[in-house]
Amino acid sequence: MQQTILDRVEPVAEGTVSLVLRGAEGPLAPWEPGAHIDLALPNWLTRQYSLCGDPADRGSYRVAVRHDRLSRGGSEYIHLFLRAGRSLEVSLPRNNFPLLSAPEYLFLAGGIGITPMMPMLAAAVASGASARLVYVGRSLAAMPFAAELRATHGDRVRVHATDEHGRPDFAALAAGLGPQALVYCCGPASMLDAAEAAFPAQGLHLERFQPVAKEFAPNEPFEVNCVRSGRTVAVAAEESLLDALRHAGFPVQSGCREGVCGSCEIGVVGGEPEHRDDIGAAPGRMYCCVSRASSRLDLDL
Known part of the structure; x- marks a missing residue:
């Protein structure tokens, strides 16, 4: 995580504000167009926002937040309570939407x-x-x-x-x-x-913004072998792999819990995951908030 200071909160349209986050400890991590960050809010929620500033500016990040009428507490808090001068933690940028070269x-x-x-x-x-x-x-x-x-x-x-x-x-x-x-x-x-x-x-x-509705076979319990720690974690049919890992003490990050943000990405070194995300996991990776398995997995944890 990176420490930032909220430098400015500016209305940029009806129901939308821009946040400019200044690095509190020097230059911020680099990013490329299409990247987003996790923003840890003071009300204990974490939300994901696309970076919309200049990638050449290593001193600050800019995001924009629309006030969602059905807010689960993130955009509502930002619009009603967040003020300039507040210290905020943000993640390193992640890019699930990279700009490819084309004429x-x-x-x-x-x-x-x-x-x-x-x-x-x-x-x-x-x-x-x-x-x-x-x-x-x-x-x-x-x-x-x-x-x-x-x-x-x-x-x-x-x-x-x-x-x-x-x-x-x-x-x-x-x-x-x-x-x-x-x-x-x-x-x-x-x-x-x-x-x-x-x-x-x-x-x-x-x-x-939201996952595509999909149908999968009913959830079945499975086990994961956490290779680096030598531990086995059982995942019940009614819980996610993310929750099972966190209950077992593994500090896996999470954001959307819907398979669209990528914050819960983990490494897979054996077995075949059942991918249920909307991002498209790279080989040897999975998003554990929604994805599961029908047999034992070996994880890089």
Whole structure:
């Protein structure tokens, strides 16, 4: 974890504030476009937010937080109680949504999904690639950073307020792309579903706020062998691997507990996990908040 001081809390749209976190002990850890951090709040909750500042600025991180009407305590606390000057712990940045090299990009953002797209668009433009952003929101007043983006990138940015213009035509956007174009999309589930229907899967990269509903076989109990510690942990059918490990004294980090943030990633050195996350675990890795196994696993713990 890294120690920061909350330098500024600034309204950036209706219902959204920007937080600027300054490193309390020197430069902060480097990051690349698409990365996010875990923010440990004073009310004992931890939440994940995409970094939306400048990766070249090692002195501070910037995130934006929308006040969710169905808040589980994170965004509500930030909007109602968090004030500048507060010391806050943040994780090292993680990137489950990296920007790959391409000659052409189309970035699609919905609402607060604009946050990872801001450094992505800047990096794509700096690389010399053809890059466009279509930014969708219910109204201009509710769209954070819209003016900043248009001032910085001009005609590359199309701000699309649905209360005035309806929804953008993704099929028409797809028809105008070259064969090597990559499409990055972050926003509400309805927007991601529309993007999946309109754009070729091989060129489409999505980041979800919530997991996709899936069906799995009923949970079965299983055991994990923690290789480095020489311990065996039993996982009951009604508990997650994450909870079993933490109850056994292993300090595995966690955030979303839904398989979308990546904070609970652990190493697998034997056996076959049943992956249930929405990230796509690399070989030899798993996300233990949702993923399980049907037989014994050997873990790097």
